[in-house]
Amino acid sequence: MERVLLKNIENPNSADIDEYMKVGGYRSLPKALDMQPRDIIDEVKKSGLKGRGGAGFPAGMKWTFASADPKFPKYLLCNADEGEPGTFKDRPILEKNPHLLIEGMAISGYALQAEYGYIYLRGEYPDAKHALKKAIKQAYEKGFLGDNILGKGVKFHLAVHQGAGAYICGEETALIESLEGGRGQPRIKPPFPVNVGVFSAPTIVNNVETLANLPYLIEIGADAYSKIGSPDCPGPKLYCVSGHVEKPGVYELPMGTTLRDIIYTHCGGIRGGKKLKAVIPGGISTPVLPPDKIDCPMDFVNMPKHGSMLGSGAVMVFDETVCLVKVCYRALKFFEHESCGKCTPCREGTGWLRSILDRIERGEGREGDIDMLLDVAGNMFGKTFCPLGDGAASVVQNFIKHFRPEFEEHIK
């Protein structure tokens, strides 16, 4: 498959506008500006593009909702708060291919008739910030952003806003709250951001990778696009693989490549020829899988059928040397640290789970601890406002589900 999202990134100057244009960049924007906004949205709908942030919500449907809201102004936000542990798929786009994102946002902005866009950038990505700022400046200079884009009377302005390091701000309503200057905490839904988002205006929040798909989608058209990868959720997909593989990294593959293919074909298998023990397929919040479940196609539709989720496509591979109780403990330590504190079960439960796991891991676990872990996790799951609490609870539930003997061994 030809690389779309990671095109030209071997070029050390790939982030420069001239280099981007040399390989065909900014050709889709004029094409899009000659279309009607409505037609672009229809094209996106037809393509079957699903949001790449983790939930896999159809992008075209989200756009239709925001577009149908009669209120103006509307805003386009790019969620670049890539904080899910194990995830680094957006980073190469932000640092090496920022113009792809900018072009994608300009097209989306026009389609949604939003005149302002923000890129909410993860606080720990300073290089991406510099790359984006430079790229935005260049795009303004060339007339791809501004009050009158390419002389076609279309207005779209873009700015980067850097987060302050809170995981929760990857949740779209918390992101909006934070962008407005508030404390990063999710907002009550409904109203949904498509109707009442940033500054109380209709707002679209899309992931970096989703928006970066736009130029290619417009270039080749929805029909051709929908033929890439899985028929139910097509397109190119970035998989970022970390852990005990020979060649960890970001891979652009057709959506629906199996987990086995990713690990053994593309990443060269388990490091040092060791045995695979467990895989987390889509970032820490997605259910862990044992080695016998890795033949599933990695897409939004098929992963749930195999007991997990595609999430952000962040594949974390653990070989036989890893203590999974410790992994579970580290995960809960992360969730405890990142819980915003709004909902009681998440605020108090994450710390409690962590402390039980801590004592099990230290060899001080007691009989009944595993059942208590499951009970406490059960009191959290489905009882919090945003998915952070569910994520924390499900890590515990799934690690125990697949690897209970290892936990029991720690306690004995």
Next chain:
Amino acid sequence: MITVTINGKGIKLEKPATVLEAARIAGIKIPTLCYHEGLELYGGCRLCMVEVEKMPKLQTACTLYVTDGMVVRTESEQITKARRGVLEFLLINHPLDCPYCDKAGECELQDLVMKYGPTTGRFEEGKRKHPESFDDPIIVRNMERCVVCTRCVRMCDGVQGASAIAVTNRGSHSFIEPFSSGEYNCEYCGNCLAVCPVGAIMSRLHRHAYRAWQVEQEVNTVCSYCGVGCSMVLQVREDTIKRVIPKIGLGVNKGLLCARGRFGYEYVGSHERLSSPLVKKNGKLEPATWDEALTTVANRLKEIKERFGGEAIAGVASPRCTNEDNYVFQKLFRAGLGSNNIDSSARLGYAGAQKYLEGILGQGATANIISGIVNSEGVFIIGGDPTHINPILGIQVRAAFRKGVRVITVGYTPGLERFRTAGLLPYPYTEGMLLSGLLEELLKIKSLPGGNKAFEAKINEFKRLSAGDIEKVCNITKEELSQAAKALSDISSVSMVIGRDIIQCTGASTNLFLLAAIAYILDARVYLLSERPNEQGLIDMGCLPDTLPGGRPLEIGSFRKRDEDVWDCQIPSKEGMTLMEIIESANTGSIKAIYVMGENPVYNLPDTNFVKNALERLGFLVVHDIFMTETAAMADVVLPSLSWAEKDGTYTNLERRIQRLRKAINRQGMEDWRILSEVGKKIGLKMPYNSAEDVMTEISMVSPLHAGLTYEDIERGLDQWPYKGEPLRQGLGVGDRGPVKIQMPGHKGRLYLSIEKPLFHSGTLSRRAQALNSIYPEPVVKINPETAKKFGLKDGDIVAVTSSKGNLILPVRTDKLIGESIVLVTNTFKGKGAMSLLSYKLDPITKIPCIDAVEVTIEKVVNI
């Protein structure tokens, strides 16, 4: 119509409602913790989870709006387990120190755990530790008990508008803290602790002094501090006020209070309270029996009346006393002593302005409901900061701004810094000119409505200033002025909030004329800020030299006749003297005796030395008070009266709502009305009262405004103007005004003294409230940092503030919101009142003492 089924019960709803609200309508109880009516929805505690058909997960009842056909269950095994789980989570880091915690007995968490919670906990790890904070003078914060429901933050930020506290940190380390330690924006309203469901934020005033179940009596009454008249409940034990709390949904304040109202009650139990009548013997005040004291008062007054006539006697009534007290006061004067020389400190602003505006706009022109502010489309504020003077009214302005209402302020309004569309800051003492320019701009946009032709003729002949003139003299650009005019004129409802600073200044009546004209053109609702709880009531009771009870002009014989028939006496037809005229006449010797009820003229009137000298010349001075004030110390007879918490009666607030004051505490002594009745009886007057209610019965016969009004009516809610009465609506006067003088703005480099109206003090009472003193403990002089720099001063430096009338030695405090030529001092602390440095000129029409443009110098004092 929305139909929802909860626990099998069908509920029909007219308006959209949350599941929680719908359940409450149906009488179904769902436990909650973070939910609080009046606060923004949050959905954080997760206690109110319910099952909803077709929704896979449990839903929070407080945030979910019902849709037609929704089927909800509030009790099930799954829900019970979830609730118990949440309560267990809430307790894992909770110190479980109920036996020691003052909140026990009224703690929502305690109640919920008793009802729904687990009996034992399973958490064995160490609990989170957080030291109790005593950083605040009156609030103690115990963050180990906090359940992070954020009610306090939502109150502080979303309702009070102070934004002093926030959730800091994250997750289980989330705490409620000031944004920064030390100086922060707290207004000490205590509304945070009122909504705290647990013992995390509590008042230090009654710390470890009693428990909720030990309250013997809860008395509904009205606040004693300002003219808003907030409803409150006094919690009493052993004849001591233990706590003051508001009542949600009750009164004008709807569950809110300010610092003075909530924490300022301690003066009632002060050891400085007067307990025995005092009579001056050999130049010294000595304890005496009531009979001796009352006989002395009656005899001396009788003597003076017989020798010099009633006109030689004057009375100073009190806007801190009840309607009943003030009614009997003026009756004693008119019917008993034959004098109309009755006035009060309301003359300093409120009374003069009220009479003037009513004269043009009609009686009741200022009787507007405070909650109307939030429903108007624009608010124009001049002459004071409502958030300090009348805090609960100020909150309404903030709420209005949040709602999108245009708020335009003129002058120093620090509490509205973040809540206004435009803030005009003209040079000191050019506000009147600004009004003239604003009128001119308004007339360019709007035409005169045509209702009061005579007044319109006056408006037309008034020589108005142009925007260009204003730019030159006021430091307000043409654009600022025309934008303000435009913002006020293209909307249909405007509220005008008028404070004392625009009234007690040179050209007071001209300013009032302009304010009336602007209100007339904009058809605005007028609100007069009122610094005392019963300024309006005192006016309505006739404690004015030219007005009988019910606001009836004294000069009209038929009105006099009506009262004479009830009182069985002759009322002198000659108009009496106003407050400063009384003092001036005492000075010249034509006034021989002054009767002061609950007022402190020596401290509260400008030019202290002059007032003192005048009072020294009197043949007889009698004072009722609860403290030995500066004035009482000079009296021939001092009569101890009862405080607001110790008597029944009524107050009338600035929106002219009449409200009941209820006795909460037993104390030996007499109410002011009873003392007056006793004196009256001794000089042969009929005073047929055994209770305050008896006085009200007579008021309802005498005052057409209160015709037939009873305590029961007030109780039933018939408390809003015009009660059952007949207001004089015609009042289409033209508004006489003084000569128009162009005041020159403060010359650069000169300094002028102005009175600070702090949120935390009111004067004689508040300085005896420990809590308020701990917030604002000592007198200071506030100046702009630039001014300080110019004089080589810094915060804390001791300076002498000197006017032609004297000087005060005070520490410096800088505040960048103050104008550079203004020096602010409060009139609160003993011996350090700003009034002592002020001189005055009387406005010829309203007789308001104008105390502006008093020049002062400040000089650093070395080696004090």
